[in-house]
Amino acid sequence: MEGKRDSFFLTNKKHKQDINKNQDNKKQVKQKQFDKSRNGLNDDEKKEQKEKKPFDKKTYRLKKYSKKYKLEQWEEQRKKKMLHEYKKSMKNEAVSGTYKPKSFDEDMTDSNNVVGKFVRHPDFLEKELKVKSQKSKDPFLKAKEQHNKVKQEKIEKQEAKKKAQEERNQKLQEYKKKKHERFKKLSKKTKKGQPVMTGRLELMLEKIQSSK
Known part of the structure; x- marks a missing residue:
């Protein structure tokens, strides 16, 4: 044992x-591990650091102006914008559960029958009917109205343009007529080739009167 x-x-x-x-x-x-880390990087790592490639401007520019890089930048900006808008909307959003008191005309009973409802103001009823009709509009009719509106605006623009063009042409014609008359008066000459002074004097008189 x-x-x-x-x-x-x-x-x-x-x-x-x-x-x-x-x-x-x-x-x-x-x-040993501690001593290694204390001494710094290994020889291989040091060599890698020394043998770093120089800054290549061409490759950098190619990267910067490439489609992929631009898309990434655009995506980042879009995300930031969306976040900003979301935060803004959260700030401006009304608090859920807020109570808005209704007037007597707007208030309704629990029953859906015609009998037992409060008497409603006729103006308010008309307003409600208008809102309902606007809501329940046919999409085809809506599109048609929009098209007609655009068409009308286009026609109005064309008419205004035409009117402005006509006014401009009229003014041009008046100016040309005036110029022609002035030239006639100035270019009048006698049989001997001397200028007729009456027309010139008239022009000078007109000029003096207009300056006054």
Whole structure:
């Protein structure tokens, strides 16, 4: 029994020694790693840093003005804009659960039957009918109205343009007529080739009168 007991204790001691050795090995490994990191980068990493490529302007520009880069930039801007708009809308949004008191005419009973409803003002009823008719408009009619409106605007624009053109032409004709008359008066000459002074004097008189 004693021999067995001794063997049991001996094995335990050996096991403890093995654990201690493993712990020492781990400590040594950790120490080595720490020393490496303390010294800085490894030689390979240092070489890589030294052998960095110089700044290439051409490749940078190609990247900057490429479609892909532009699309990415545009996407980022769009996201920012959407976020900004969402935050803005959240700020301006009315608080849910706010109570707006209704007037007597607007108020209605729970029953849907005609009997038992409050008496409503005729003006208010007309207004309601108008709103309903606007809401329940046929999309085809809406499109037709829009088309007619655009057509009418186009016609009005054309008419205004035509009118302005006519006025301009009229003014031009008047100016040309005046110019022709003036030229006639100035170019009048006698048989001997001397200028006739009456026309010139008339023009001078007109000029003096207009300046006054």
